[in-house]
Structure formats: structure tokens, C-alpha cells
Amino acid sequence: MTKWVYTFGGGEAEGSAGDRDLLGGKGANLAEMCNLGLPVPPGLTIITEACARYYDDGRVIPDELKAQVKAGIEKMQAITDRIFGDTQHPLLLSVRSGARASMPGMMDTVLNLGLNDHTVQALGHDAGDARFAWDSYRRFIQMYADVVMGLDHEVFEEILEDEKGRLGYENDTEISAVEWQHIISLYKRVIEEELGEAFPQDPEVQLWGAIGAVFASWMNPRAITYRHLHNIPAAWGTAVNVQAMVFGNLGNTSATGVAFTRNPSTGENELYGEFLVNAQGEDVVAGIRTPQNITEAARIASGSDKPSLEKLMPEAFEEFQRICARLEGHYRDMQDLEFTIERGTLWMLQTRSGKRTAKAALRIAVDMAEARTITTDQAVTRIDPASLDQLLHPTIDPRARRDIIGSGLPASPGAATGEIVFTSEEAVLAEKEGRKVILVRVETSPEDIHGMHAAEGILTCRGGMTSHAAVVARGMGIPCVSGAGNLRVDARNELLIAAGMTLKKGDIITIDGSSGQVLKGEIPMLQPELSGDFGKIMAWADASRRMTVRTNAETPADARAARSFGAEGIGLCRTEHMFFEGERINVMREMILAADEAGRRVSLAKLLPMQRSDFAELFSIMHGLPVTIRLLDPPLHEFLPKTDGEIADVSAVLGMNPAELRQRVDALHEFNPMLGHRGCRLAISYPEIAEMQARAIFEAAVEAARETGAPVVPEIMVPLVGLKSELDYVKACIDAVAKEVIGESGIEIEYLVGTMIELPRAALRAHVIAESADFFSFGTNDLTQTTFGISRDDAAQFLNTYIQKGIVEKDPFVSLDFDGVGELIQIAAERGRRTKNGLKLGICGEHGGDPASIRFCEETGLDYVSCSPFRVPIARLAAAQAAINGKG
Ligand code: PEP
Ligand code: MG
Numbered sequence: 045m046t047k048w049v050y051t052f053g054g055g056e057a058e059g060s061a062g063d064r065d066l067l068g069g070k071g072a073n074l075a076e077m078c079n080l081g082l083p084v085p086p087g088l089t090i091i092t093e094a095c096a097r098y099y100d101d102g103r104v105i106p107d108e109l110k111a112q113v114k115a116g117i118e119k120m121q122a123i124t125d126r127i128f129g130d131t132q133h134p135l136l137l138s139v140r141s142g143a144r145a146s147m148p149g150m151m152d153t154v155l156n157l158g159l160n161d162h163t164v165q166a167l168g169h170d171a172g173d174a175r176f177a178w179d180s181y182r183r184f185i186q187m188y189a190d191v192v193m194g195l196d197h198e199v200f201e202e203i204l205e206d207e208k209g210r211l212g213y214e215n216d217t218e219i220s221a222v223e224w225q226h227i228i229s230l231y232k233r234v235i236e237e238e239l240g241e242a243f244p245q246d247p248e249v250q251l252w253g254a255i256g257a258v259f260a261s262w263m264n265p266r267a268i269t270y271r272h273l274h275n276i277p278a279a280w281g282t283a284v285n286v287q288a289m290v291f292g293n294l295g296n297t298s299a300t301g302v303a304f305t306r307n308p309s310t311g312e313n314e315l316y317g318e319f320l321v322n323a324q325g326e327d328v329v330a331g332i333r334t335p336q337n338i339t340e341a342a343r344i345a346s347g348s349d350k351p352s353l354e355k356l357m358p359e360a361f362e363e364f365q366r367i368c369a370r371l372e373g374h375y376r377d378m379q380d381l382e383f384t385i386e387r388g389t390l391w392m393l394q395t396r397s398g399k400r401t402a403k404a405a406l407r408i409a410v411d412m413a414e415a416r417t418i419t420t421d422q423a424v425t426r427i428d429p430a431s432l433d434q435l436l437h438p439t440i441d442p443r444a445r446r447d448i449i450g451s452g453l454p455a456s457p458g459a460a461t462g463e464i465v466f467t468s469e470e471a472v473l474a475e476k477e478g479r480k481v482i483l484v485r486v487e488t489s490p491e492d493i494h495g496m497h498a499a500e501g502i503l504t505c506r507g508g509m510t511s512h513a514a515v516v517a518r519g520m521g522i523p524c525v526s527g528a529g530n531l532r533v534d535a536r537n538e539l540l541i542a543a544g545m546t547l548k549k550g551d552i553i554t555i556d557g558s559s560g561q562v563l564k565g566e567i568p569m570l571q572p573e574l575s576g577d578f579g580k581i582m583a584w585a586d587a588s589r590r591m592t593v594r595t596n597a598e599t600p601a602d603a604r605a606a607r608s609f610g611a612e613g614i615g616l617c618r619t620e621h622m623f624f625e626g627e628r629i630n631v632m633r634e635m636i637l638a639a640d641e642a643g644r645r646v647s648l649a650k651l652l653p654m655q656r657s658d659f660a661e662l663f664s665i666m667h668g669l670p671v672t673i674r675l676l677d678p679p680l681h682e683f684l685p686k687t688d689g690e691i692a693d694v695s696a697v698l699g700m701n702p703a704e705l706r707q708r709v710d711a712l713h714e715f716n717p718m719l720g721h722r723g724c725r726l727a728i729s730y731p732e733i734a735e736m737q738a739r740a741i742f743e744a745a746v747e748a749a750r751e752t753g754a755p756v757v758p759e760i761m762v763p764l765v766g767l768k769s770e771l772d773y774v775k776a777c778i779d780a781v782a783k784e785v786i787g788e789s790g791i792e793i794e795y796l797v798g799t800m801i802e803l804p805r806a807a808l809r810a811h812v813i814a815e816s817a818d819f820f821s822f823g824t825n826d827l828t829q830t831t832f833g834i835s836r837d838d839a840a841q842f843l844n845t846y847i848q849k850g851i852v853e854k855d856p857f858v859s860l861d862f863d864g865v866g867e868l869i870q871i872a873a874e875r876g877r878r879t880k881n882g883l884k885l886g887i888c889g890e891h892g893g894d895p896a897s898i899r900f901c902e903e904t905g906l907d908y909v910s911c912s913p914f915r916v917p918i919a920r921l922a923a924a925q926a927a928i929n930g931k932g
Pocket of ligand 2: 763802823825826
């Protein structure tokens with residue numbers, strides 16, 4: 045018999061924190077809190093595997109599972125002294141999702157389950173508060189009809205608004221028990237009218253409806269999107285937690301809240317959270333009412349005049365504070381907690397490792413390592429490498445003039461500038477068109493996840509630090525200002541209204557997610573600070589790292605930025621990028637269009653000093669660190685004009701006849717340029733180009749060595765080699781030039797000649813190619829393209845569909861395909877080193893900056909990874925984590 049259900053409550057649990065895969069994060073931690081003796085309402089967890097079974101079995105729940113849930117509820121009844129469906133002392137339940145990885149707000153929840161026309165009376169009697177009971181019942185009907193029966197909650201909002209209008213009320217709190225009863229009868233009627241079935245009165249039916257809905261919500265579009273964004277496999281499924289209800293809406297001695305054991309924005313070691321008096325859990329996250337601070341210190345800092353929990357309910361606060369310290373110590377990590385206070389009694393509803401900004405993650409990891417709560421290696425593995433991106437974002441220059449038009453909460457740090465848009469659809473569209481936007485909403489909901497991802501920043505007028513917008517933006521590393529109450533969104537007319545000013549769609553604003561300010565126009569930004577906690581974590585990472593980290597750079601600005609981010613050399617200098625600037629493009633065109641070799645040599649002689657000075661500058665910035673320069677790679681027609689207008693302009697500059705130019709351009713046209721006349725094939729057709737580049741490299745090396753005193757060992761890299769004979773041919777040209785320059789300068793030059801491995805044939809014949817190569821660098825952009833036979837320039841058109849339909853899990857151009865491309869890399873590494881022991885191996889495709897791919901490079905024994913400058917810190921950290929995990 046499968047054990048489908050694990051119970052907890054009354055100071056013991058069948059599961060524990062280690063059962064995360066089985067029970068989901070929420071279930072495992074509820075069990076753990078019970079085991080620690082903390083106050084947790086009793087409940088049960090249906091294991092994650094049941095979710096997969098549910099889909100496999102055509103959405104039927106097995107009898108065995110039903111029987112186990114029934115037994116679990118009997119235990120809950122014994123602990124609470126209440127009975128599910130009883131008309132004297134009814135047990136009410138919450139039904140919540142809980143996957144292995146936290147997916148905040150993405151799946152469904154049903155609260156107050158078990159209420160019907162009879163139990164509601166008993167609840168009111170029991171609580172001595174009829175109004176509370178009817179309010180709970182209407183909340184239940186609304187939630188259940190929406191989540192389980194699929195009736196949009198807006199129909200209920202309309203009824204409620206109409207009734208309030210009729211009664212002349214402003215707030216829900218003014219509605220009496222009797223009035224709620226009337227509203228409930230209207231709710232039930234609209235359900236019958238809209239759905240043709242009655243609201244279920246049988247608690248059993250309600251329970252299985254809710255459990256089925258939670259399973260089904262695993263496959264709702266927003267959960268699917270969230271999983272794609274966070275690489276969570278669909279096969280994991282969600283667990284379902286069924287728990288006895290406790291009520292935060294039982295009058296003014298009741299409350300509900302969420303808290304972090306440390307500040308999730310800054311990482312400061314201070315309890316941080318929000319609560320609402322006389323409310324249910326969902327009210328806090330939904331951002332309907334603006335919540336109060338938990339601690340007095342936070343209340344004073346925020347300037348709020350609403351009392352803190354510390355002042356309002358000192359005993360519950362003290363107990364909560366004790367529990368926070370206990371849980372953080374137990375998990376050795378910052379916790380995110382949910383709690384409810386029912387008539388003065390504190391209940392814990394959730395604990396989990398808290399989501400935090402990158403800045404806070406660094407601070408917490410450093411503080412905990414320095415306090416010896418965790419080791420420095422653990423601190424290094426605590427930081428998500430991709431999240432470092434947030435720290436590398438610019439911030440507003442403090443000297444800049446700030447034209448402040450509003451302010452809210454500093455919900456997710458960093459500054460962003462963009463055009464105002466009011467819908468997620470517009471944000472997605474703008475991103476496609478390459479426009480930067482700020483998504484401006486009253487409040488975001490999980491349906492906005494696409495738009496939030498597409499925007500540069502998010503601004504909301506309502507909601508606290510734990511509102512949906514704030515939590516999701518922090519997770520995504522997107523700047524966010526939430527709850528800017530002094531701004532008003534008029535979505536219908538597409539206006540953002542501030543005091544004394546109205547902005548419209550398309551107007552530019554800047555938001556500062558670190559201060560909460562909203563500013564008019566574009567504001568000068570500052571580059572990030574890379575010392576402090578960042579510096580400490582990076583130093584610990586570097587101490588544990590085996591692979592070196594280089595950068596892909598060709599401009600002095602990129603090379604300098606990469607050095608400041610800790611790059612240990614250049615792994616790829618794409619020389620073609622150097623030919624597009626200013627005057628050079630015309631000299632390049634002149635060379636390409638020349639009638640013969642003699643003509644080409646004239647133009648190449650003009651390009652030589654330009655290349656030489658480029659390389660000399662790179663060598664001097666890198667000050668003796670290795671620099672890999674790749675010979676010209678793209679097809680030559682990429683440098684030529686295409687449209688009639690461009691042809692007219694270029695022919696005028698070059699003094700050519702436009703028709704003749706058009707003819708030459710057409711002659712160079714290729715049907716499949718990526719597989720055409722490019723890479724080493726160019727150097728074989730036109731060796732004079734490779735000779736000029738080699739000469740520029742060697743002369744620059746001589747010059748830089750003289751100037752800086754740091755000897756340079758240039759690494760010359762030949763692209764798109766498939767045959768050893770290709771490499772041999774190009775290497776002979778390079779060697780001949782080296783000889784000449786050595787003769788002319790009288791200086792001995794040390795250099796390496798290696799090849800990119802970008803073609804399956806090169807990987808398979810690596811043992812032969814290695815005879816002529818000093819190093820291999822895996823060009824995984826092309827290697828992915830040529831292994832899959834998918835054009836890297838056209839892939840986006842159908843790869844998204846592939847991902848959506850589950851044909852592939854991830855874009856193989858972003859994260860390495862371990863099974864196919866990865867095997868080729870392993871083969872090449874092994875065969876290459878079989879020929880040349882210790883052959884230097886690196887990677888310079890986009891994957892060199894992707895943490896999962898970097899892990900693969902560590903496991904395969906590569907010597908270095910090379911990535912774009914802004915990803916250098918990410919790669920340093922990811923390489924360290926890979927090495928630490930490799931140690932076991
Ligand atoms: C590669 O193919 O992975 C590579 C680094 O070269 P490029 O992207 O310039 O083709
Ligand atoms: Mg390539």
C-alpha cells in the first residue's frame with residue numbers, strides 16, 4: 045500500500061524537513077515545526093506523487109488516498125475536539141498547495157472549508173460572534189466558487205459593491221451578520237444562474253473539490269510560466285496540505301501576518317514583517333489593506349501611525365520573536381514565516397527559507413559565516429549566481445537632480461528607467477520591439493508574471509513589502525516600488541496621476557527600488573559597488589575555485605569592465621567586431637571588394653596599424669594575463685551594404701559604380717552563410733587576411749611587452765576548424781609571420797596557436813587535431829547550432845513553442861545540452877588530452893556564463909570559462925560552487 049498521507053499536529057509529525065521532495069516545502073516544514081514543539085494547527089499532507097497520479101489516472105482520486113485522508117482528518121478531530129461537518133462544533137479546514145520549490149501565489153488555496161448553511165450557525169455560536177461566521181462563509185463561497193467551480197470572483201465583488209451602495213456603507217466591516225446572510229443568498233443564486241448547479245453543502249464534496257482544484261492548479265498557465273522561468277520540472281507535482289483553520293479575523297485580539305527573520309531587502313539582522321488585525325491570511329498578501337509593522341523599530345522607521353504588533357499584542361509578539369530565533373537557528377538560514385493570532389493565541393502556519401534580494405543574500409551569508417553559524421564554503425553556495433546580476437545593475441547617481449513625483453516602498457532594489465505602460469501585454473510587446481518600459485499597476489497579480497518579466501521596473505500604488513509585486517520582483521531581480529499611495533493609476537484612460545501632474549502612456553519615468561522614489565524622466569545612473577559583502581563572498585569563492593574565469597571582450601571599455609569584475613584574461617576577442625567602427629568599415633569594404641590579392645593587400649596595409657593599436661591596448665589592460673585573439677570569422681558579405689540606399693551611400697564613399705557594387709554584393713551572397721564561406725575557410729581562401737592579423741598581434745605583443753614590462757603570450761585562435769589540415773594550413777601562415785616579426789624586432793615572442801571546437805567533426809577528430817593545437821576552446825554557440833542542425837539566428841521562432849510544449853526543457857543556446865553537445869565536449873576533451881596531456885581547454889560560447897553549464901565544465905575538467913564582462917562575477921561564483929559541490 046502506498047503511504048499517500050502524512051499527518052502532523054499535537055507535538056508530533058510523520059514527516060520532517062528532510063522530506064521536502066515527498067511532502068513539498070510547506071508540508072515538510074509544517075512537520076518540522078511540529079517536531080520542534082511549536083504551535084502548529086494539526087493537519088495532513090498529501091504527497092507530491094499523488095499529483096502526478098491524479099493526472100495519469102484522468103483526474104480521479106484513488107480510494108486508498110481517500111481513506112488515508114479520512115483517517116488523517118479523524119486525527120485532527122481528536123486533537124482539536126471538533127468534527128468535520130458537525131453542526132455543534134465544526135472543524136473547518138484550509139486546503140493549500142505546496143510544491144518542492146516555493147512558487148508563491150502561483151497555485152490555488154481554499155480557506156474556511158466545511159462551512160455550509162448549518163455549520164455556519166454552529167461556528168457563530170461557538171465563537172460567540174455571528175458576524176464573523178457569516179463573513180467567513182461568504183469568503184468561503186467566493187473562494188470556492190472561483191477556485192473550484194471556475195466562476196470569476198468579480199461577479200461577487202459586484203454584488204458586494206451593489207449591496208454596500210444600497211446600504212450606504214464604505215467598508216465591509218460595517219456589514220452586519222444579517223446583511224451578510226442576505227448577500228450570501230445572492231451569491232448562491234448567482235452561482236446557480238451562472239453555473240446551473242448549486243453551491244455544494246456537503247463538506248466531503250467540498251473537500252474533494254478543493255483537493256482536485258489544487259492538483260489542477262499545478263497546470264494553470266501562471267504556474268507553468270513560473271516553472272519555466274525557474275526551471276522547475278513539471279513532473280515534480282504539488283503536495284496538498286489540509287489543515288485545521290485558525291482565525292485571524294475573530295475580532296481585535298486576532299491578527300494575521302507574514303514576517304522575515306532578517307530584512308529581505310538589505311539583509312540586516314532585524315525581524316521584519318507586516319500584519320493586519322482582524323483579518324485572514326490572504327488579506328495581507330493581496331495588498332487590499334495596507335498592513336502594519338510588526339516591530340516598533342520598523343514602525344518608527346517607516347513613520348507609520350498605526351501601532352506595531354510589539355505594542356498591540358506584546359505577549360504574542362514576544363513568543364513570535366522567540367520562535368523566529370529558534371527557527372532561524374534550526375535551519376541556519378533566514379526564514380519567511382506566516383502566522384495567525386486567534387484571540388491572543390499564536391499559531392505558526394508556515395516557515396521556509398526566505399526569498400531575498402542579492403544584496404540581502406550576500407549580507408546574510410557573510411554575517412552567518414562570520415558568526416560561524418555556517419562555513420565560508422556554505423556561504424558561497426548560499427548565493428544564487430544569477431542573482432548577482434541585480435548588484436551589477438546601475439543605481440541613481442546621488443548627485444543627479446531628482447524630480448520626485450511620488451514615493452512608495454523600496455520593494456526591490458536597483459533603479460530603472462522606461463516608458464510607462466499599464467498592462468502586461470503592452471510590456472511584453474514593448475520588450476519584443478526593444479523598448480524599455482516600467483509596468484505601472486494598481487497592484488499586480490500572478491497573471492502579470494509575463495509583463496513583470498518583460499519590464500525594466502515595476503511600480504504599484506497599493507500593497508506592502510510582501511505584496512505579490514514586491515515578492516515576485518525581488519525574486520526576478522527587477523527594481524520595484526510598491527504601494528506608492530500618492531500616485532493614482534487611471535488605467536482606463538492610461539494615465540498616471542501625481543500631485544500637480546498627469547503622465548500618460550509612453551512618458552518616461554525612473555523608479556528607484558532602493559529608496560522607493562518615483563522620478564520624472566531619465567536620471568543619470570552610477571555603476572555598482574563591488575566591495576563589502578560582495579568582495580568577501582567573491583574572495584571566498586575564488587579561494588575554492590579551480591577553473592579560471594576569462595572574458596569575451598574586444599573593446600578597451602569591455603576589457604576594463606571585465607578586469608574590474610575579476611576576469612583573469614580574455615578568452616575570446618572577436619576581431620570582426622573591431623572592423624565595424626568608424627572609418628574602418630570602409631577600409632574593410634575596400635579590401636573585400638578589391639579585384640585581386642594585390643588590391644586586398646593595399647587595404648590590409650591600412651588596417652594593420654588599426655588592429656595593432658587595438659591589440660596593444662588590450663594587452664596593456666590585461667597586463668600579462670592571457671589574451672586569446674580569434675582570426676576573422678564571419679562571412680565577408682556581412683560587412684557589405686544590403687539595401688539600395690546603403691549601396692548608393694557606400695558606392696559614393698568608395699568611388700564605385702553602384703551597379704558594379706550591387707553585382708559584387710550579389711556574387712558574395714550565400715544561401716546558408718552560417719555553413720558557408722566563414723571561419724578558417726576565409727584564411728585558407730585569403731591567407732593575406734590572417735597574415736595581417738597575425739602581424740598586428742605579434743607587433744602589438746612586442747610593443748606591450750616593451751611598455752608594460754609584462755610579457756604577453758598571445759593565444760591565436762582559429763575558428764570553425766573541422767579538419768587537421770585546415771588548422772595546419774592556417775598555423776603555417778601564423779608561424780611564418782611570427783618568424784618575420786621576431787627577425788625584424790630582435791625580440792623572442794612566445795605564442796600559442798589553438799582552435800575552436802565548434803563542429804561535431806572537430807570534436808570527434810580531437811585526438812588528431814590536438815597534434816597541431818596548443819589549446820581548444822569550445823565555441824558552444826556554433827557547436828549547439830551544428831549539433832542540433834538548428835540555426836542559432838532563427839531558433840527563437842520555434843524554440844519557445846518547443847519549450848511550451850515540453851519538447852525541450854530549456855533553450856540549448858542558453859544552457860548547455862548536456863546529453864548531446866555535452867557528450868561531444870567530453871569526447872573532444874578526452875581525445876584531445878589523450879594526444880596532448882594537459883592540453884589547455886576552455887569554453888567561450890554563451891554557455892560560459894551560465895551556472896548550470898559552468899558546473900558541467902567543472903565536471904569535464906576544463907581549465908577555464910570565458911563569458912561577457914557582466915557575467916564574470918556570476919561565473920566566478922558558479923565555478924566556485926561547482927568545485928565545492930564536486931568535493932562532495
Ligand atoms: C561560438 O560559436 O560559441 C563562439 C564563441 O563564436 P561566435 O559566437 O562568435 O560564433
Ligand atoms: Mg562560433
